[in-house]
Amino acid sequence: MxxxxxxxxxxxxxxxxxxxxxxxxxxxxxxxxxxxxxxxxxxxxxxxxxxxxxxxxxxxxxxxxxxxxxxxxxxxxxxxxxxxxxxxxxxxxxxxxxxxxxxxxxxxxxxxxxxxxxxxxxxxxxxxxxxxxxxxxxxxxxxxxxxxxxxxxxxFVSTFYPGGVLAADNMVSWSALIGRQEERFAALPNPLRKRRTRRAMSVLPLSGADVAAIGKPVRFLQDVTAHFAPDDDYWAMSDHxxxxxxxxxxxxxxxxxxxxxxxxxxxxxxxxxxxxxxxxxxxxxxxxxxxxxxxxxxxxxxxxxxxxxxxxxxxxxxxxxxxxxxxxxxxxxFESWPPPSTATASHLRPIGGLGEAVIGEARPTRFTYDPADPTPAVGGPLLTGEWKQRDNQAVEARPDVLVFTGEPLPSDLDVIGDVTATVHVRTELPHADVYVRLCDVDTSGVSRNVTDGILRLRPGFPPADGEGVVTAQVTLDPTAYRFRRGHRLRVQVAGGAFPRFARNHGTDEPVTSAVAGKPNRFEIFHDATRPSKITLPVFNR
CATH class of the missing domain: 3.40.50.1820 (Alpha/Beta hydrolase fold, catalytic domain)
Structure with a gap:
């Protein structure tokens, strides 16, 4: 039976x-x-x-x-x-x-x-x-x-460190799982244990999250926190x-x-x-x-x-x-991936607009990212917690999140394929993260995440122009999504999404030891000279 x-x-x-x-x-x-x-x-x-x-x-x-x-x-x-x-x-x-x-x-x-x-x-x-x-x-x-x-x-390396940023939520969650999986009753649901693991993601330095979560060190978490530098070849044995x-x-x-x-x-x-x-x-x-x-x-x-x-x-x-x-x-x-589509740019506009046309002149939009109060993450591709699509309105109301929203769509819009964003940004400190999220805003105003991505900036990468502005090319996860007629596209730009991604302390101190951080001022440019945008693969049947 x-x-x-x-x-x-x-x-x-x-x-x-x-x-x-x-x-x-x-x-x-x-x-x-x-x-x-x-x-x-x-x-x-x-x-x-x-x-x-x-x-x-x-x-x-x-x-x-x-x-x-x-x-x-x-x-x-x-x-x-x-x-x-x-x-x-x-x-x-x-x-x-x-x-x-x-x-x-x-x-x-x-x-x-x-x-x-x-x-x-x-x-x-x-x-x-x-x-x-x-x-x-x-x-x-x-x-x-x-x-x-x-x-x-x-x-798996690009999943450990997407865009060069440690995927803290997933790495701590998996470390806690494998660290206790052979204990008695480990397979049974345990809300208290789950809450303890989530609290451990805020521990500083992050290398201590394993002990905070399960009371003992986990070799894997020590490895991923110790070997996050872009030129570290430690994980070569795992890359096929x-x-x-x-x-x-x-x-x-x-x-x-x-x-x-x-x-x-x-x-x-x-x-x-x-x-x-x-x-x-x-x-x-x-x-x-x-x-x-x-x-x-x-x-x-x-x-x-x-x-x-x-x-x-x-x-x-x-x-x-x-x-x-x-x-x-x-x-x-389909016979192939991605299916044929038209790359369509939506430009970030002053005062929170989003549209295909580029604005001629506009002052940059500013916000400050503070690692002591890191911008929170909502939903997304997580191992545990509140995954997938979630209401983003509370996060979008924060002063450290820029929001750019388009007009109501006159017809359904199918986006199938790879999504990218180009963000022209100047930061007060050279160590910074640029986080971009695409959302679907329904007719009642609820904003739900569709896909997102992050890129870690560091001195000399990407190279800055004479005014200190860098062009951040952010790769978002691929998607297949229909934005319904009457809905609006929304793009968020922030300096992080915690604890999904480890906070950026604004310093060159490694994540294994970083405790203190510095607030970082961002300027996002969106004019004819520096047209920040998100590029969508629009599918036409």
Whole structure:
């Protein structure tokens, strides 16, 4: 009964036949003598068959084993779930992103040597489980039969430090999760523990947030706070983006418009497509790990794996790109990403206006960012807390947020693709952040975030002109969104969005030790000489 309920909730066809055979705690030796543990889920009667490998730091029991191990095996896929180094019984120390290539390659070789594996391997999973796929996919010979990449990317560094700014909220949240995940009752909801983690994001210096959150240090947070400099190559071992174009493996991807990896995953998709690799991707209205995304992701991965391992190719008959158009509540299919569009600029105007025409002369608009009272973040692509779209009116009323609003739209406006902003700015201190957010203002005046981005300025970057003005090119997350007729576009410009992004102290002191900060005065230029703007990919059917 439970199996039938799971299939129904996930939208899967009903699986027939006996329960899978489960073998626990398989010992997989690594070249350095460490042993990693794995569980095997095999359809009844399996002698020698392909294997779906899932490498995870989150344990081999509970929801993960039910979703991937049991469900995959009931639908004919032999599956092995392995605990990564230093997690849930596997030997060694768990240091995220370290040794995943070495351990993954050794595991693949071990699996292919087992009598119950016919030599064909595929991989599946989401988030960090996607990173473990990228860690071996481009390098394995013979190659994997398929990769199913849910809410992940070939490199995580740009997600740790988007625009050069530490993603404090997500990094502290994940550090707290992995730091306590093997404690008793850790998997149960705990509002007090969650509030403690959110309070810890305000701790100074930020490197102490792990102890404030869970009472002990977490190696990962120490690593990300210590290695945030643009020229630090510490995370090179986690970056497989340079190998993406060489990947010779069938790939299926699933992500969401409010997922923290959406920008990187779409970049990977385009890299593979441009290299002629024929990947496919589904992009829904989801945040990272949102329950509503589990059914579509499981259907996508199960169908893709059955096609490439069992010869059931019915699920392959679809367009390469399937995306959800927010605001229209509809799914669209395309042959490529991004679909053809017209780059349309909306210029920031004096006294808070927004429009296509450029104003000839105008004085700059000013505000002051104070790290002692950092501009708060509302919604967006978060791991925890109030994610996705939220009412921005309270934040927009602050004096440290500039708001530029367009006229009511005469007709629906579909924006599908990559969004960028060009902001001409002069700051009193050379260390500063430029944060830009695009919002949808409905007919009642409620302003809801659609997409945003941030860029860290530092001495000499970007280069200033003779009057000290720099041109900040801010990349916002890609989106697919319908602004309804009568709604208005709104652009926010601020000096930060805390705690989603670590506050800028206005000094060159590293985040590992920065405690004190200095207020920073901003001037935003929007005239014919320095036309600050946001550029939208307007889709015409």
């Amino acid at each position: 439970l199996d039938r309920l799971v299939d129904k909730l996930l939208g899967l066809p009903r699986a027939e036949g006996p329960k899978p055979v489960v073998t626990r705690d398989l010992a997989v030796p690594m070249p350095d003598g460490v042993t990693l543990l794995a569980d095997r889920y095999a359809p009844a009667g399996t002698t020698s068959a392909p294997v779906v490998l899932i490498r995870t730091p989150y344990g081999r029991k509970g929801v993960l084993s039910k979703l991937f191990g049991d469900t995959f095996a009931r639908h004919g896929l032999q599956t092995v779930i392995q605990s990564t180094r230093g997690s849930f019984g596997s030997g060694g120390e768990f240091r995220p992103f370290h040794l995943e290539r070495e351990d993954g390659m050794a595991t693949a070789a071990w699996l292919r040597a087992q009598p119950w594996c016919d030599g064909n391997l595929a991989m599946a999973g989401a988030s960090y489980l996607g990173h473990t796929q990228w860690a071996i996919g481009p390098y394995l010979d013979p190659p994997l039969a398929a990769m199913c990449l849910g809410v992940t990317a070939s490199e 983006s340079a190998e993406a174009a060489k990947l010779d493996v069938p790939v299926s991807m699933v992500t969401g418009w409010y997922d923290l990896f959406v920008r990187g995953q779409l970049r990977d998709f385009r890299t593979l497509a441009d290299a002629g690799k024929a990947p496919r991707i589904t992009i829904g209205p989801w945040a990272h790990g949102e329950p509503a995304s589990l059914g579509p992701m499981m259907r996508d991965q199960l169908g893709f794996l059955r096609a490439h391992l069992l010869g059931d190719r019915t699920f392959l008959q679809r367009a390469p790109v399937r995306l959800f158009l927010q605001g229209a509540n509809s799914w669209l299919d």
